[in-house]
Amino acid sequence: MTATAKTAAGKVPATVVTGFLGAGKTTLIRGLLEKADGRRLALIINEFGDVGIDGDILRACGNPTCTEDDVIELANGCLCCTVADDFVPAIEKLLSRPQPPEHIIIETSGLALPKPLVQAFHWPAIKTRVTVDGVVAVVDAAAAAEGRFAPDPAALAAQRDAAGTVDHETPVEEVFEDQLLCADLIVVNKTDLVEAADLARVEALIRAALNRDAKLVRAAQGAVDPLVLLGVGAAVEDDLANRPSHHDDEEGHDHDDFTSFVVELPSQPDPAALVKTLEEVAGLHGVLRLKGFIDVSGKPMRLLVQGVGTRVQTHFDRLWKPGEERRSRLVVIGETGLDREAVTRAIAG
Numbered sequence: 001m002t003a004t005a006k007t008a009a010g011k012v013p014a015t016v017v018t019g020f021l022g023a024g025k026t027t028l029i030r031g032l033l034e035k036a037d038g039r040r041l042a043l044i045i046n047e048f049g050d051v052g053i054d055g056d057i058l059r060a061c062g063n064p065t066c067t068e069d070d071v072i073e074l075a076n077g078c079l080c081c082t083v084a085d086d087f088v089p090a091i092e093k094l095l096s097r098p099q100p101p102e103h104i105i106i107e108t109s110g111l112a113l114p115k116p117l118v119q120a121f122h123w124p125a126i127k128t129r130v131t132v133d134g135v136v137a138v139v140d141a142a143a144a145a146e147g148r149f150a151p152d153p154a155a156l157a158a159q160r161d162a163a164g165t166v167d168h169e170t171p172v173e174e175v176f177e178d179q180l181l182c183a184d185l186i187v188v189n190k191t192d193l194v195e196a197a198d199l200a201r202v203e204a205l206i207r208a209a210l211n212r213d214a215k216l217v218r219a220a221q222g223a224v225d226p227l228v229l230l231g232v233g234a235a236v237e238d239d240l241a242n243r244p245s246h247h248d249d250e251e252g253h254d255h256d257d258f259t260s261f262v263v264e265l266p267s268q269p270d271p272a273a274l275v276k277t278l279e280e281v282a283g284l285h286g287v288l289r290l291k292g293f294i295d296v297s298g299k300p301m302r303l304l305v306q307g308v309g310t311r312v313q314t315h316f317d318r319l320w321k322p323g324e325e326r327r328s329r330l331v332v333i334g335e336t337g338l339d340r341e342a343v344t345r346a347i348a349g
């Protein structure tokens, strides 16, 4: 990656990384950090729910370009709804550092709508100092191929109204489409999990959802050349009229459609058995996302658990630190109505 200075207008570029729960945003950003090549990147990370997992994953990557100070975590809230309290101060804090970042990467929560966040760049405190270089939407090709975000393109086209939007969608479909409609670059990720024909079908589905041209790139493990991801130069904050949203007519937006809670577990003797239980619970109750760290009895390393739909993966990501409390906690996210008691009982049982 070549180091670039500020934009022509003297603003620091910021890239918004959006994409539905578990699409691979954190994985993509981790790859970006590894290829930073000395460029000063700072991260602002927002998660749904009050336990920050992604920040911890990124800090655990041991990358020298990503120190504690370079990661600002805004858990417990939606970035676009806490603009004044959290987001603008976080940007100001980054800009006031002796060595301000050369590029700011913002990872939104998987349920966030990117457009209200981009609107925040009109706030006087940051308007003249930062620009949104581009919005990158990461898509889980496997989940999309399974029909989790939208019906097939023909059905989608048939539902489209004169304004180009589709009504009567599920909350999941609406969030997914809002994220695509705001994007400059769409990363079709997890290509390793889908056949070529399904990948083509997913790309057709994405294009059918779009109202204008956006660039599509395929990726596995979110690996995209930083030169493609950064330096788009879209000044997105001045181009919002071209990026419709299902929530354009709303005063703010709420998150009543989704819910999250934390399940605390005792130390686990058998990771494989836990994975089996989690996959069953996710399928039975329609859990959208599961993630957290587990203390495995007798192991010096903590186990990172990642569930996307019914696919649950684990790996030991780092040693527990001396004096660190070895808690086993899983964040569970689903649509409103997810039976918290039953899910907790099923996982803990």
Ligand SMILES: Nc1nc2c(ncn2[C@@H]2O[C@H](COP(=O)(O)OP(=O)(O)OP(=O)(O)O)[C@@H](O)[C@H]2O)c(=O)[nH]1
Residues within 6 Å of the ligand: 019, 020, 021, 022, 023, 024, 025, 026, 027, 028, 054, 109, 110, 111, 189, 190, 191, 192, 193, 219, 220, 221, 222, 289, 291, 306, 307, 308, 313
């Ligand atoms: N097979 C496969 N797995 C992937 C790929 N990219 C990411 N994953 C896995 O998908 C899971 C979710 O990845 P994350 O990067 O945490 O996804 P995210 O979009 O940041 O998730 P949220 O922030 O919770 O919305 C993890 O288990 C990743 O290892 C990929 O290309 N192929």
